[in-house]
Amino acid sequence: MDNKPKKWSYIYLVFVFILMYAPIFYLIFYSFNKGDYMNGFDGFSLRHYQDMFADTRLMEILVNTFIVALLSSVLATLIGTFGALGIYNTKHRTTKNLLLSLNNVLMVSPDVIVGASFLIFFTMIGMSLGFGSVVLSHIAFSIPIVVLMVLPRLNEMNPALIDAARDLGASNYQVLSRVVLPYAWPGILAGFFMAITYSLDDFAVTFFVTGNGFSTLSVEIYSRARQGIDLSINALSALMFLLSLLLVIVYYFISNYSVKSSKKKRGGAAGMVVHQ
Amino acid sequence: MAQPIIEFKHVAKQYDDTVVLKSVDLEIEAGKFYTLLGPSGSGKTTILRLIAGFLEASSGDILFEGERINDVPAEKRRVNTVFQNYALFPNMNVFENVAFGMSIKGKPKNEIKAKVAEMLELVKLGGYEDREISELSGGQQQRVAIARALANDPEVLLLDEPLSALDYKLRKDMQYELREIQKRLGITFIFVTHDQEEALAMSDWIFVTNEGEIVQNGTPVDIYDEPINHFVADFIGESNIVPGVMREDYLVSFAGKEFENVDGGMRPNEQVEVVLRPEDLDLVAEEDGKLVVTIDDQSFRGDYYEITAHDDDQNEWQVQATNPAVIGERRGLYFDPEDIHIMRLNESEEDFDARLEQYDDSEEDEEGADEQ
Numbered sequence: 001m002d003n004k005p006k007k008w009s010y011i012y013l014v015f016v017f018i019l020m021y022a023p024i025f026y027l028i029f030y031s032f033n034k035g036d037y038m039n040g041f042d043g044f045s046l047r048h049y050q051d052m053f054a055d056t057r058l059m060e061i062l063v064n065t066f067i068v069a070l071l072s073s074v075l076a077t078l079i080g081t082f083g084a085l086g087i088y089n090t091k092h093r094t095t096k097n098l099l100l101s102l103n104n105v106l107m108v109s110p111d112v113i114v115g116a117s118f119l120i121f122f123t124m125i126g127m128s129l130g131f132g133s134v135v136l137s138h139i140a141f142s143i144p145i146v147v148l149m150v151l152p153r154l155n156e157m158n159p160a161l162i163d164a165a166r167d168l169g170a171s172n173y174q175v176l177s178r179v180v181l182p183y184a185w186p187g188i189l190a191g192f193f194m195a196i197t198y199s200l201d202d203f204a205v206t207f208f209v210t211g212n213g214f215s216t217l218s219v220e221i222y223s224r225a226r227q228g229i230d231l232s233i234n235a236l237s238a239l240m241f242l243l244s245l246l247l248v249i250v251y252y253f254i255s256n257y258s259v260k261s262s263k264k265k266r267g268g269a270a271g272m273v274v275h276q
Numbered sequence: 277m278a279q280p281i282i283e284f285k286h287v288a289k290q291y292d293d294t295v296v297l298k299s300v301d302l303e304i305e306a307g308k309f310y311t312l313l314g315p316s317g318s319g320k321t322t323i324l325r326l327i328a329g330f331l332e333a334s335s336g337d338i339l340f341e342g343e344r345i346n347d348v349p350a351e352k353r354r355v356n357t358v359f360q361n362y363a364l365f366p367n368m369n370v371f372e373n374v375a376f377g378m379s380i381k382g383k384p385k386n387e388i389k390a391k392v393a394e395m396l397e398l399v400k401l402g403g404y405e406d407r408e409i410s411e412l413s414g415g416q417q418q419r420v421a422i423a424r425a426l427a428n429d430p431e432v433l434l435l436d437e438p439l440s441a442l443d444y445k446l447r448k449d450m451q452y453e454l455r456e457i458q459k460r461l462g463i464t465f466i467f468v469t470h471d472q473e474e475a476l477a478m479s480d481w482i483f484v485t486n487e488g489e490i491v492q493n494g495t496p497v498d499i500y501d502e503p504i505n506h507f508v509a510d511f512i513g514e515s516n517i518v519p520g521v522m523r524e525d526y527l528v529s530f531a532g533k534e535f536e537n538v539d540g541g542m543r544p545n546e547q548v549e550v551v552l553r554p555e556d557l558d559l560v561a562e563e564d565g566k567l568v569v570t571i572d573d574q575s576f577r578g579d580y581y582e583i584t585a586h587d588d589d590q591n592e593w594q595v596q597a598t599n600p601a602v603i604g605e606r607r608g609l610y611f612d613p614e615d616i617h618i619m620r621l622n623e624s625e626e627d628f629d630a631r632l633e634q635y636d637d638s639e640e641d642e643e644g645a646d647e648q
Contacts, residue, residue, distance in 0.1 A: 160363035163330050166350045167357045168377035168428060178376075182367040 024241060031234035038229065052232040052239075058220065062236075065200065065216040068131070072138035073195035079139070080146025080195075081188050085180070087147065088154040100151075106144040111204030114141060119208040129211030137209050138199045145198060146191035153187030154180070186255060193251045197244070279342055281306040281432060281464055282327060287336035289322055296322050298488045299336065304432070304466065309458050311467045313475040314485035315511065320468045323485070324434050327466065329353045341431075355432040356425035360440065362417045364409045370396070370420050371405035377428040395423040398457060415446045422457070432464040439474065451478050472512045476500060484508050492625055504628050505619055509551045516557070518591045520550040520618070528618060531567055531589050539618040541631040549619040554594040556615035559583070559601060565608015569593055571601045585609075 026038075031049070035042035052058060087103070090096040106114075118137045119129075127133060161183070165175045181188070203218040210219055217240070221233055282304040289297040297319045304310055312320035325331040326338060329350030337344050345353060356377070364373050372379075374392045383391075396402050399419035409417060418438060425433055435454070439447045455478050458465045469475055475482050476496040483493045492504045503509035509517055520530030525540030530550045542548065562568055569585035583595045585607070593609060601607065620628075 158361060158363060160359045160361060161365060163328075163350070164357070164359060164363040164365070165376070166330075167328060167355075168424070169351045169380045170376075171351060174380055178380075179365055179367075185367075 024237070027234050028238040028241060031231060031238045033231060033234075036231060038231070038234075048231040048235040052235045055232065058232070058236065061215050061217055061220050064131070064214065065218075068135055068138055068216060069196050069199040072135050072199050073142055073192055075135075076139045076142030076195045077146050077188060077192040080143045080191055081150050081181075081184070083143060084147045084150035084154060084184075085176075087151060103144045103147050106141065107148065111141075111202070112208075115205035115208030118205065122209060129209055130214040133209040133211070134206055134214065134216065137205050138202065141202070141205060142195035142198055145194050146188075149191030149194060150184055150187040153184045157183050189251070189254060193247065196247065200240075200244070278305060280304055280339075281341055282466075283337075283339040283342075284323075284326075285337040285339065287323075287326065287333045287338060289319075289326065289331060290334050296488055297326075300488075300490055302483060302490060302493070304464060306431070306464050307462050308480040309455065309465045309467065309478060311469060311475040311479035311482045312485055313469055313472060313482050313512075315470055318485040319488040320470075320483075320485045321436060322488075324357075324436055324466065324468050327353075327432070328355055328357050328434055354430055355434055356428045356430035357434040357436060358418075358421050358425050358438045360437045362421040362438075364417055364420055364424070366409055369405070369409070370401070370407045370412070373409065373420055374424045374427050376424060391427055392423075395427045396420075398426065398460075399423045400453075415442055415450070418442065418450065422454075426457075426461070430463065432466060433458075435465060435467045437468055437470070440469070440471070447474070454478065476512070484511065486511075490625075492628075502617060502632065503551060503619065504623065504625060505621075506549055509549075509617075509619065514554045514594055514596075516552045516554065516591075516593050517619075518550050518552075520548050522546045522548050522618060526613075528616060531587050531591055533567065535566065535616060536613045537616040537618065538614050539616070541634055542618070542620060547621060549621065551617040551619060552593075552611060552615060554582070554596040555580075556611055557593065557595045558610045559595055559597055559599075560608040560610045562606050562608045565610050567593075567609040569607060569609050571603050571605050571607060573603065574601055576600075 030038045030041070032044050032046070033041055034045040034047070083103070087096060087099045090099060115137070118133070118140070122129060122133050157180070161179055162175055165179045170178060201218060202216075203222060206216050207219050207222070210216065215223075217236070221236065224230060224233055280303040282302075284300050284302045286299045286301060287297065288295070288299050300319075300323065302323075312323055314320045322331065326333055329345075329348065329352075333346055338346050340348075340353070340355075365376065368376070371392055374395055375388050378388045378391060392405065393402070396404055399422050401416060401419050401423065404412075404416070404420075409420070412420065418441075421438070438454075439450050442450060451474060454465070454467075467475075467478065476499075479496055481493065482496055482499050483490050484499060485491065486507050492499060492508050494502075499508065500512055503512060503515075506517060509515040518530050520528050522528050522539075522542045522545070523534060524544050525542075526537055528535055528537050528539070528548070528550060559565075567587050569587045572584045572586060574581050574583040577596075580596045580598055581600050583597055583601050585593045585595060585601075587593060587609070595609070623631075
């Protein structure tokens with residue numbers, strides 16, 4: 001009797017997941033099609049993958065996309081972490097709420113508006129559109145995400161830890177490097193990975209600020225899809241799906257490792273800290 | 277007298293309009309166990325944080341070995357703190373926690389190792405170096421926190437209600453151990469607590485705080501036996517406090533009768549408060565008592581019965597007795613003249629001390645005269 005509601009919730013969950021993953025798997029399935037269209041499976045073939053890898057322009061864009069993602073998320077993590085520290089250290093409550101709200105507004109404002117405003121901004125200051133403008137805009141929309149990931153972790157921290165570190169003789173820098181940053185590390189890591197995924201799949205903002213000759217995957221796929229469906233796009237989607245899966249797995253292992261290392265491996269690390 | 281290690285001169289602290297500390301003066305001598313005792317919000321933790329350097333005084337001077345340290349940051353002060361919730365670094369193990377202060381100072385590795393081992397031995401956690409903080413019980417975390425603070429060789433150790441999170445039995449054990457550690461190391465301890473029993477058991481000297489002021493300071497025995505006012509009498513131990521009138525020196529009237537006592541130095545017929553401790557009162561046969569009371573209630577406390585009763589003037593009396601009483605029975609209440617303690621209304625601590633000294637002297641003179 002008790003099982004019944006549980007069973008229904010199970011069925012519901014499976015249904016929702018099927019609904020969400022079906023289009024992706026449909027796309028991946030047809031990437032292995034021998035034929036050129038998605039309206040009939042003519043047999044298994046890897047020729048679309050061959051096409052894709054032979055397309056140097058596409059490969060170049062793929063590399064560009066990852067460079068933009070990594071560069072922008074590293075910088076955004078750096079800036080966002082210090083931003084979170086700034087908000088955390090703001091004593092005045094109204095100022096603190098104001099800063100936090102300004103941060104959240106950036107999070108919720110539509111990408112189109114953000115993209116358009118960046119376009120206006122970059123043209124106004126006379127900056128040429130391309131790699132630089134894309135990286136800058138990606139950094140800008142990733143910072144609020146990082147702040148939002150790091151700040152709760154800082155708020156969770158017992159403020160007496162900072163007093164304790166100072167009490168034991170730590171300077172401001174040492175308090176930060178030895179106590180606060182190690183404590184906030186899981187949040188920083190989560191922010192970094194979130195920033196990567198946001199940068200990888202951003203279309204709207206990038207669409208506005210890419211100039212001639214520079215493009216990222218999402219923009220490129222969009223422009224190609226408009227000209228008619230090419231199954232090498234399907235192959236690319238399959239590849240991207242695998243990569244994002246890999247990203248999730250890497251994140252899982254890193255976050256698990258940092259929990260474990262503070263449980264077991266620290267015995268060995270003790271000497272290291274003293275050594276510094 | 278030796279120079280005090282810590283001295284407060286008219287130190288006050290306020291946030292905007294809220295005054296948390298009103299002009300406090302105190303002197304701390306090296307090598308003793310001090311306690312700041314008071315209810316929550318009385319300013320005791322503020323005093324501690326001012327000494328540690330986590331707060332800045334709004335006015336007044338804080339001196340350390342005679343030098344003003346108001347502007348010295350916390351990390352440069354030769355005091356260390358044991359925090360209420362331990363504040364151990366969760367991303368480090370026991371060794372790294374205890375070694376933190378020394379590694380900041382860049383001490384050589386083998387020296388740190390030896391010192392950590394010594395400190396952990398001192399708090400009876402020898403061999404726990406590699407344990408994680410999350411694996412330790414509350415009592416063990418407490419010990420690590422003490423070891424971490426002591427590993428820095430502080431001149432003064434500040435303890436901010438460190439035992440409040442421990443269970444009763446463990447708290448008792450830690451009281452003895454802390455006292456022992458303090459005696460062994462010979463450094464000054466300043467202990468903050470709201471637990472009067474803890475304060476009486478551990479301290480050489482107690483500062484009682486209330487509403488941002490130090491209302492009385494003295495040895496545990498002085499404070500228990502000679503509370504300065506209603507607040508102290510009520511806060512430290514159990515008390516029966518009844519209004520009375522001081523007829524003349526050594527004669528007080530309360531509950532409708534006159535009693536011989538040992539206090540003096542007051543105006544004739546001055547309104548006073550009379551304190552009698554429940555453990556000083558004995559229940560005797562009705563005709564042998566100095567007062568007659570009716571038993572209202574009693575509760576068993578293990579080592580004694582706590583009995584409440586009222587006299588014919590409807591004053592309430594608490595009595596601690598080893599034998600049970602019968603509810604509703606009329607009994608006599610007996611006490612000795614020296615059990616009666618008189619408190620003047622609104623007497624300052626200075627006047628109080630001066631008066632005590634004055635009539636203590638006169639008593640000694642009389643004794644001297646008797647001997648001759």
